[in-house]
Amino acid sequence: MSKDWLWALAAIVVLGLLSGIGQFRGLDESLFNLFARLTPASPTPRIDLIAIDKRSLKSLGQWPWPRSTLARLLDIAATGNPKIMALTLPLDTPQVTPGLEALEHLSMRFKSEGLSEAPATLAHLGRRLPAPESERLARLGASLDRFSTQLRTTMNKLDQDRSLGLGLSQNHHVDLAYTYAPGVTQGAPETPLPAALTRNRLTASTLLKQASPPSAYTLDLPLNAFLTHALGAGALGGSAVGWGRFTGTPLAVSYYGQILPSLALLIAMQSLNLSTSDIRYLPEQGLKLGSLLIHADRSLRIHPRTYRGVGGSPAFKTYSFTDVLNGNVDPTVFRDKIVLIGPTDASADGLPGESRLELLADQISSILGQDAIYSPAWSRYPLMAGWILAAIYLVWLLPLLGNRLAGATAIALISALVAASFYPFYTYGIWYSPTGPALLLFAGFWLIMLKRRLYSGKGLLPGSNANLENMRVLGLAFQSQGQLDMAFDRFRHLPINEQTLELLYGLALDYERKRRFDKAHTVYEYIARHRRSYRDIRERMKRTQTLSEATLTPQPGSGDKIGNGGTLILRHSGVQKPMLGRYEVEKEIGRGAMSTVYEGRDPKIGRTVAIKTLPLSTEFQGEELEQVKARFYREAETAGQLSHPNIVTIYDAGEEDDVAYIAMEYLKGRNLTHFVGREDLLPVSVVLEIVAKCALALDYAHRHQVVHRDVKPANIVYNVDTGDVKLTDFGIARITDASKTRTGVIMGTPSYMSPEQLAGRKLDGRSDLFSLGITCFQLLTGAPPFHADTMATLMYKITNEAHPALNALRDDLAPCVSPIINKVLQKNPDKRFQTGRELANQLLRCARDIREQNL
Structure with missing residues (x-):
């Protein structure tokens, strides 16, 4: 406390300067108005x-x-x-009114044309003319005189200033x-x-x-x-x-x-x-x-x-x-x-x-x-006395008092200053402001209290020990919710000890799992400033420095887009497994034009999931990005509501650093692209049963107002051992459609699109059945029904040309197969099967006939 007087002196100098340049004027006026409201006065x-x-x-x-x-x-x-x-x-x-202006202009014109003198002139001429002409001139002069009089009268009425x-x-x-x-x-x-x-x-x-x-x-x-x-x-x-x-x-x-x-x-x-x-x-x-x-x-x-x-x-x-x-x-x-x-x-x-x-x-x-309020010349003396009193208290008395007694004394002195100012105002109408000395007492007291707590190591506020525990608990809560930056901000306020270092180390590992290596490096540096030999932070600092550019969302200009050459998996020893939401990413299992699929694990229930990622921020920007995100969640919600044995189950959807992801059922088997080669074709009855199951899945989705839009072999998974069939990627087509529309090109190939889809018309379930028909054609023959060297030619063929005869490409097919394919591939949607169940019934009946013939 021996240095309290220095802090008090600093407060006196600063507050005195601020008061001298009028910085307390607003407070003075507020106090003046308060006193005026409290003082009765009779008008x-x-x-x-x-x-x-x-x-x-x-x-x-x-x-x-x-x-x-x-x-x-x-x-x-x-x-x-x-x-x-x-x-x-x-x-x-x-x-001046507009009417008066017009009349003033008319009066000036009347005078400039000499009409104001016309009555006298006409009277003079009339005396030289015979009686009839003289009378007409007299009437004309009288009319002009009446007009002039009426004009002046009207102008006077309109002249507001007059x-x-x-x-x-x-x-x-x-x-x-x-x-x-x-x-x-x-x-x-x-x-x-x-x-x-x-x-x-x-x-x-x-x-x-x-x-x-x-x-x-x-x-x-x-x-x-x-x-x-x-x-x-x-x-x-x-x-x-x-x-x-x-x-x-x-x-x-x-x-x-x-x-x-x-x-x-x-x-x-x-x-x-x-x-x-x-x-x-x-x-x-x-x-x-x-x-x-x-x-x-x-x-x-x-x-x-x-x-x-x-x-x-x-x-x-x-x-x-x-x-x-x-x-x-x-x-x-x-x-x-x-x-x-x-x-x-x-x-x-x-x-x-x-x-x-x-x-x-x-x-x-x-x-x-x-009874006007006034400030007599002598009012500056009680004001000076107030400043001196505040200075004596801060420099001499406060260092001798304990905190509570010092606070009570400060409150008493401030109250005395206000009362000493209010009494002459109320009684005699004399005003002088006590705000300068009162603020000096208030600010000086808290400044010295703050200095005492800092120097004693008790923290900034009373109850700091409880505040530190609350800070630790709050940081852990933020960390569990994935809000790592807010958790770090709380942990930095904790005193450095073993417990705090353990918290910070765990937080850095979470940053690594999130692929935020720059943030992890920052936390490791913070730990090293206090204990350089803590665990393996030296190695981790080097590793995270090297990997600081590898983030979930690639940096602009890196050319590394997730789903297009980029990946969450970094083959580097000691790197924590990445996290997407609550899921641990194990390995990459597939990729497409816009998406990458990973095998993941839900650590809370130990369930293996497939995680499909869509790096929306690399395809969309600004307001368009927000619109696509909203559409993504709507489509994911719609797909998540579909529950059918032949539709993949959606567990969760979310976003991590502008990377959208969908967690879904992990499927065993392979997609049908492995069975479209001529040497890899499945038996005809198996193909028909697979397509029938897909048709039933589509029928269920269409009845729930969901159109797939992207039916193709790559989106159908078949387990050869169990015969299970799963249709995947419901709703994803809408997201990729947005990118196609924006870029003006078609991503991938339109080989499986219906004519109405290529034309950009409104789609219904019959478009999905056309795409399923093309898939069935390719599974049966080993080639799609429409192919060409250019995109324009391919789109023209799908829209205008009939598909090749099925029996011409494969003569061992049963007679019931070709009519089904011919009907489902009709250009006019009204001539196709109208529902997936209708198509499935025909396919299953044909498959049953084929199996009976093979017995």
């Missing part, structure tokens, strides 16, 4: 709000509304004789708002300020010497047509210029050396019948408004209170704009009130945030009630 009853709320927007349409609507509302509210009304909406751009200007001229107690962009100014403004601002500006000579209000670079003023008739105009700041309840809102802004009051200060001053000469700044206190003292800092900012009504109701009486406009509110409720008109926080989007009424109402009430 002045002199303020009412006319809110542009969601009801108004729904009733009157989306913003912006015609300004004549605002003028109508001002006229209605003015009948109640309010003290002051204030519009917080932006009025800095003209509101309507609002008239409304303001009839109600001389309306204040307007303007926004500004902060920035430093020099020299003189390009245009002089309008009278609505200059008559309300504060005495700059006194204020600028003692205070420094924020400077405005540009002012977004209402149009002169409005300012001319307004009582005054005040600055309205908000989140867009960085002002808020926590940061404070300025009571005035400086514009080219002129001090302009905020809208809140202007309204408060006018409501008290005061003038700008009644405002002065008192250093270290704030702004004096008549007899009121508004606590503010040198930048003339105040933190307005957050007022709330009783039972969650609004703090200020709020009337919907549409209710006032439609006469649902008696205007006399506004008598001698400050009426604020604008959007509320509950309004829809499209209205500027600076014009929200709630913050403005809180500012005015805080001024009139003299």
Whole structure:
């Protein structure tokens, strides 16, 4: 513990720097808002709000509304004789409707063509002409004069700005708002300020010497047509210029050396019948408004209170704009009130945030009630005392205390700091933030606690011994589930001892079984860093380094695809048997164009299985790979549901490093490709019985809505000793079909495909019977019925040419054989056997006749 003070000093320096650059500002604001919610405050009853709320927007349409609507509302509210009304909406751009634009263009054209002077000209000409012509000219002049008058009248009705200007001229107690962009100014403004601002500006000579209000670079003023008739105009700041309840809102802004009051200060001053000469700044206190003292800092900012009504109701009486406009509110409720008109926080989007009424109402009430939150100059002293207290605790007291007592003391000190900050806030409205010292106490305490545990070897957290046991158990669980990377991540957190080394060694062997030799090498290296002579890890490190490129999924560019030259079996002494899922791979027993078949073993029940692998990632990429994987599992599930004595049984299907595999019944015997040579032909009756069993298997599959698609000798296994026949590879054809479609070529040979399969039409069970017929033809004659030198010629023959006569190739066949073959090889599926059972019955009847003849 002798070095605890160094850690404490580091915490003080780091936390002090972070606090100095404002990194705790978010926490300060959260604490300020919490204090404000916990502190009761009563708003002045002199303020009412006319809110542009969601009801108004729904009733009157989306913003912006015609300004004549605002003028109508001002006229209605003015009948109640309010003290002051204030519009917080932006009025800095003209509101021109398409109709008004068209009429203005027409009026200009009317004048440019001289038609505005036409009545006088026509009257002058009429006096020189006879009576009939003179009367016609007089009527024409009168029509032009009426048209000009009507045009001006219609333009005035459509001129929204004129309507609002008239409304303001009839109600001389309306204040307007303007926004500004902060920035430093020099020299003189390009245009002089309008009278609505200059008559309300504060005495700059006194204020600028003692205070420094924020400077405005540009002012977004209402149009002169409005300012001319307004009582005054005040600055309205908000989140867009960085002002808020926590940061404070300025009571005035400086514009080219002129001090302009905020809208809140202007309204408060006018409501008290005061003038700008009644405002002065008192250093270290704030702004004096008549007899009121508004606590503010040198930048003339105040933190307005957050007022709330009783039972969650609004703090200020709020009337919907549409209710006032439609006469649902008696205007006399506004008598001698400050009426604020604008959007509320509950309004829809499209209205500027600076014009929200709630913050403005809180500012005015805080001024009139003299209860604004403020930070006096002396508030920095208790803040400094808090930092000193936290530093003394960390550097001097904490090293002397035990962990529990130190924690209790830290909690007590943090609570004392928060309480010492909340009491003046609640009682006097004085704010200073305790977050810096409180965070120093919290972070410093935990930093030193962490240092003590590390140096004492107890681990990072209390209860580390139990955590280590949980880590070991969790790692073993991940290892048993095949999630070896997650198991390794858990084992690395264990202390190095015999038990841990044993766990890591077993994990490395599992990596070898998964053909992840690079990962196995990493684990062996980890063991060697702690004990280089552990068991045989030196030899295993060399071996796995050599074999690190041999993985289940070949590396890009290796050219080693599983099922196409690649294999899971590595002939290297000492290498663990590979694993696919839960199966141990013993040896390779066959391979095809896209797949490799291995003999495997299920170690849990000791069952020998055949494992067919399909390296999908070498044939497909991206989204196509995911689609093929989904199809693979669907087809495997469908095939796994087939249960027939002549269909191979599917036990399991899965995926290992993008290699899909199917575990199925291990068959004894050989596939029929061993019996298609002329010297290897089976007896005719045996061939017919084999094909009949396949037909019955297909009939069963077709009744379960499964089409094989790839019936051929290679997919039929026959056990000569027992006579068992098994049809294999259900569903695999759909996966290989996807590869064929993608590459644009046909994998293997189409010799066993039906005409409709070659044409790409929708297939049913009769296509499988055609393929079975070709297989039977080849088993009987030693040659397929269709063959050619090119793929195109072969496909043409299958689709268009009749098969050779069976008796012409083999004259010793019984008469019942040829009709069966002729029917099953019909080009038109409707002329073939319609079901596998129908075909099987014919084959078995013919086989029985042949056996009877041979007796």
